[in-house]
Amino acid sequence: MNGLRFFWLVAASVSCAAGAHAFSLDGEKTVSLVDQQGDLHPVADVVFSPEENGSTYEIEWRDDAFADHFLSMRPFKCLEGADKHWCRVPYPYEIRRMVSDDDLTDLEYDLLFVWKGSSEYGINLWNGVYYKLESQDGRLTGTLHEMDMDKLGVPPEAGNLRPIRGADLEEGYPESHWLPGLVIE
Template sequence: MRKYVILSFVISHLFSGPVFSDALSGTKVVSLVAGDGTKVAIGSVEFQPSGDVTSYRLTFDQAPFAHHFLSMRPFKCVEGPQKYWCLVPYPYEIRREVTEGDLTDLEYDLLFIWKGAAEYGINMWNGVYYDLVIEGDRITGSLRELDMDTLSAPPAPGNFRPLSADILHEADPDSHWLPGVVIE
């Protein structure tokens, strides 16, 4: 009888701690996904679970990006036949922590602006925001559009979520080269 009590105690303590999704542990590849399912690997993210949150470190590979000087600023862009996807580093403080119910920091680290391949500059209203969700052991994201001018002024101190739902707009995935992102 005593060994059953001990076994029950051990099992309950093994499974009573925080449970982390496989999607939020280890090192994963970050890929932009074209409408036809073609993936463009752009980097990796390393997740470090700790307590109730998971911190992460996102590293972009240099190979898929070409360097462009657009609208008087340097950009790293993934070049497509008709559109370029230009990385926009989030300019303000974020914690780089996620939970299964809140992937916002990672969404902020995956901001882009698209531009036509033949256009000279960029238009800040062509912002790309990927709305991320956990699907099993991976994270997927669908494209939302936003006006990047929203980020031209810093948020109030302590406001780590300045991009509200009312400025993110549904996008027609068929009208964009890279309407999705996957982290797996």
């Protein structure tokens, strides 16, 4: 059995035994990337503050988890793996940073990455990583989707706060990636 599938199976069993509950969009949580073996790599903390129509949030990245890289003439913060590096891509346009139980899109935009081979000099934005979030067993889990981030090179029309469409995302193959999952708990 694939290590990642085993991890998710065990996690689901434990939370089901304890009684399933919804994720709370309130207070401080840890953002971790999940590797093939199911090991968690904490990369950020997020603080949710409830408001009338959902919660606002602030992310504080754990810079000590990342190494500094200068790739394709730009600075990046990257998690270094044996075969691949996972580099943060700050979303460059206006965002509300507001989420609700039904809409986690803003947070998804703030958790963009791009991967590169560990021995590659530059970075290719078509290797974009988008984690599609859902509430599951009292936490948020992110499923890896691939996207061409060159699309973000052109600013969206004024007022368009959601330029990434479902058609821009392709479900990724977890077996082919170092960090195929994301967990917020």
